[in-house]
Amino acid sequence: RVRSSAASDVYKRQGLKLQNEDSPLARGLRGDLNRIAQYVEMAMTYLRLDAETGDYVLKTQDLDPIIRGAVRRFAGEFIDRKLRLRLRLQETGQMVLTDEKWLSFVLEQLLSNALKYTPGGEVSIFWQEPDTLVIRDTGIGIAPEDLPRIFEKGFTGYNGRSDKKASGIGLYLCKRVCDRLGHGISIASAPGEGTTVFLKLGRDKIGIE
Secondary structure: OOOOOHHHHHHHHHHHHOOOOOOHHHHHHHHHHHHHHHHHHHHHHHHHHOOOOOOOOOEEEEHHHHHHHHHHHOHHHHHHOOOOEEEEEOOOOOEEEEOHHHHHHHHHHHHHHHHHOOOOEEEEEEEEOOOEEEEEEOOOOOOOOOHHHOOOOOOOHHHHHHOOOOOOOHHHHHHHHHHHHOOEEEEEEEOOOEEEEEEEOOOOOOOOO
């Protein structure tokens, strides 16, 4: 099972080469390469979602390594912004029925959004009983009138209009993937108060391979 396209892997490798360089230019390039890799992955995910031969494999997975892998993807950006943004990550100790590759995609998209719209403060990831993973940031938040439409394809809302690079497809893909996996996703937010994403990961244990 291929986790990402060859093009996306190339951008990731280039980003890794820059990890040992500490300069404003290197930090900017790392962020740009990471975003390009994400756009490639979103395009590939969009194409794969409706394929008749979907590669969903549900297994009971240890959630913490999946979370750590997603966080590692953005470690450079957290380090580069250490004076303005910090990560609070709590071990969950949970086993969940999911597809590791597809859940990783969802987590990476959600972390990318948290980083993009949190210029300072913190991003927290923790478990909420009985079955929910929570990703909370202290960022700019989402306008009330935009919340009902955030999972629509192509919808960018007020934040997206101010960010010319917003694609309006990330949360749409997250919702589609969660639907396929039998997971729930919801978001609570308010302008100036940050955003909280709830990933409901509990489901009946059927179809385990």
